Amino acid sequence: MKSTNGILNSQLSKVIAETGHTDYLVVTDAGLPIPQNVERVDLSILPYLPRFLDVLKAVLSEVVVEKIILAEEVKTVSPEMNREILSLFPNDIEVVYMPHVEFKKTTKSARAAIRSGEFTPYANIILQAGCAY
DSSP states (O other): OOOSSSOOOHHHHHHHHHOOTTOEEEEEOSSOOOOTTSEEEEOOOBTTBSOHHHHHHHHHTTOOEEEEEEETTHHHHSHHHHHHHHHTSOTTSEEEEEOHHHHHHHGGGOSEEEEOOOOSTTOOEEEEEOOOO
């Protein structure tokens, strides 16, 4: 049995272990369409379970991130979520905002999409993996 340190979900743990420098990982709300060619790690159980921020924090505990991409709309539609997301990253992280339509197109090049049960609009993020050394 894996220790209680870190992610216990075997599929998510495997995806993270296989993620390389500059790969994209998407952490999504319950409604973001996930392209057919992108591996889906579906953690959703019920509305808001698990919460997007909880899933994101777990992923961040094991992934080095050099850049984040968010939908422009999160700033006006879900400003509290935007603030909470940004608070999880150092101030010098590269942050890119793009229209949600472009965000969805960008997910097509992701290594995987990790789906939460979140129902807050635009609670989605693309993490660009960094390098640990």
